[in-house]
Amino acid sequence: MSDEEEDFDKEEFVTLISSDGFKFIISKEIAEVSGTLRNMLGTSFQEAESNRITLHEIDGVLMEKIIQYLHYNFQYKDQVDVPEFDIPTEMALELLVAADFLDV
């Protein structure tokens, strides 16, 4: 994870920033699995303009797990037979709250 502004395609990627300052650059398609992120990117607020979303409620550790889940969800959407998603017990409650916040 780099501090430099990456030379990525703004149309396809979005930068997510955790409460403790970690940046995650992920595909918009993946981000939009979350209803909240989808709305953020879909209307003409600051986030949609800058393509950067700061999530003050979520720290880096949690963010990484969430992004893993977003990929997992995207990969297996519309499928029935899917492998289990590993959730570390100690993060369960935090993830639950974050899921509610992000509407996933």
Next chain:
Amino acid sequence: MLGGNEIRKSKIRTPKKTFLSQVDYEKSWEQLDEAIKQIYQKNASTLSFEELYRKTYNLVLRKQGKFLYDNIYNSIKSHLENDVQPRIIQFMEDDQIDKFVLLQKMSTELNDHLLSMRMISDFAMYLDRVYVKEAHLPLIYDTGLQLFRDYVILPNDNKVGKKVIKLLLQSIDEIRSNKIVDKFLIKNIIFMFESLPDEAGSYYDTYVEPDFLEDSRLYFEKVSSELLLEQNGSLYISNIIRLIEEEKNRTALYLPLSTLPKLVELMDKALIATKIETVLAFENEGLSKWVAEESEFELNSLYKLIGRIDNEYHILRTHLKRLLISFGEALDDSTNKAIADGPETPKKKATTHFVTIWIESILNQRGVYERILQNCFNRDVNICKTIDASFALILNANKRISEYLSLYIDHFIKQSLKEKSENESEEILNKVVAIFSFIHDKDVFEKYYKNHLAKRLLNPKSNSYDIERNLISKFKSVAGETFVSKLSSMFRDINISKEESKQFQEQLQQEDVLPLNNNKKVSMDVNVLTHLIWPLPLTETNVRFPEILFNLKEQYAAFYAQKHQNRRFNWAPNFGTVDMRMTYGRRTYEVNMPTYSAIIILALFSTDYKAQYTYEQIHQELQIPENDLKRQLLSISVAPKTRLLVKRPMSKEINTEDIFQINEKFQSPQIKIKVLTVSTASKLENDQQRSSTLTEVNKDRKFETDAAIVRIMKARKTLTHNNLMNETIKQLANRFSPPPSLIKQRIESLLEKEYMERDSEERNLYHYLA
């Protein structure tokens, strides 16, 4: 996982808590309220979605959903009430502003509002998702629309709404009169109204659509009434079709799909249902003219238009029927008048001429309708039925239809046949049979047809056997085997007779028979006819045959008796013809004449050609019935081309003292001469003949009814009165429609004759008695 942050695995980390105890709700709301104002100002891009979302999220999480919802509600409401509405009113009250500018303004205002609402509801999504759902409230976005309706459109008795609708309808009217109007603006305005909710659907459904439809109705009424004033059906129809098409096309651009069917229904009612009757009845350029001229475009358009309002085409059918009936009445009137006037016109036309005209008019008319059905009415089943029924009505309204048709066929076979190609005559036969199928009293037709057929078959010159047979097979396909059985038997008699005449002929040529005929070579064709089948009166005559004919007669009788036993043989000299050679001066003629004429000449003049006889003497001598005798004498002494005899005094009347002798000065340019009996051509019956024919028909009907009843009872053994009546009517339907009184009468008669009996207990039940 980042190892450094890892705490013992068994312990679940609790989420971080922000706004822990002293959340300043009011302060949060102030920030949100400020953001909403910024959104209205279109400054959303300066706001952080995440921050707004997080604030609503936390408020909702802290059970402040209602507080937040109410505040948002009030904020939107006050914005609409205090900013938007006054702005619009101010706009509307300015008379200088063009209506399209105003509509545009309206559209923009709503679009802006919708955009703002979209953003507000986006960042407040957590409120929607959690609180609104639980509290069963409308979503923020929908609330925003309701507020717009309640605080912008509806205030002051729907003031803004009414004004906008009025301008909208004005614009639509302008589109209709082909003025250039921004249809997308119209579409936007309508879309705007559609997106505003209302109790039963949308604001559009409740307020706009009814006004639009009423406005459209007035427009259609106006257009169609103006068109009707032109009194021109073709003009009306083509304009209406165009109008409907145009209206569909232009409304497709802005009208909601749900309104289209209503508009179409409206058009159908205003332009077609309420007007078409008037259009049909137009004297010039109305139904009667279109049918007369077979105007395919008009008729087809009419069919399509009426099909829109009624898939059974009742109006069209009623008018077609009326048209056909008045056609039939006019035809009858003119024919009757022509026949009545007939004798007075200097050049007397045969009544058959009018019959031919009558039938041909019907055939032509039928042809017209056939083509119209095919080309314009898509062979619609109901219309076909109506037209057939109407033809049946016209035909059967003519009491003499059976006679007419039979005469027409007779005339056709005798006269017109040779002028037609095979296909043409086949076509005519088919039309004739179609008419036949419409006749109710087929037994009456059979009576006349048999008469005419008999005469044709007995005419040795007739070469119409093929067509006669063809026609009979067509009758059979319409009316069944029994109808043609007698007609077919007539053919059989003729064929057998031909065969046997040939055999007889061979026998005559044998030497040993010749002396019997004074060594003269003669030949004879005899038609042996079954009395019951042929419609010819059986007359026992004492006519004195001249020797030569007498001998032939006896020889044939002997020949026939040899082949068939137990048959009674009756000679009918009133039919048939004789060919003989006659020498006048130096010329010899071959004369074909009726049997009676031959008898007169052979019996009286063959031995002494200078002999003279009075009428009275001839009658006494030959015993030919007077009517026939007079006719024959007229043909051979008065008819201009065949004056074989001289009559004194020369007049057209025959008196008992008139004297006849051989006309020694007879001359003719042709060698072959045919003596025509006066009135051999088939003619229309006079009233007396007709009533006697009908009496005969009625007599036959009694027998047929008896036969039908007995047949039914024999099959069923026991039947109630009503069932027997119905069965009988069904059985006889192919022949005629028996009146119930006739059937009752025949049942009574059969009961008397003990063909059947009433049940001893149930008086309405009959039993068959074997």
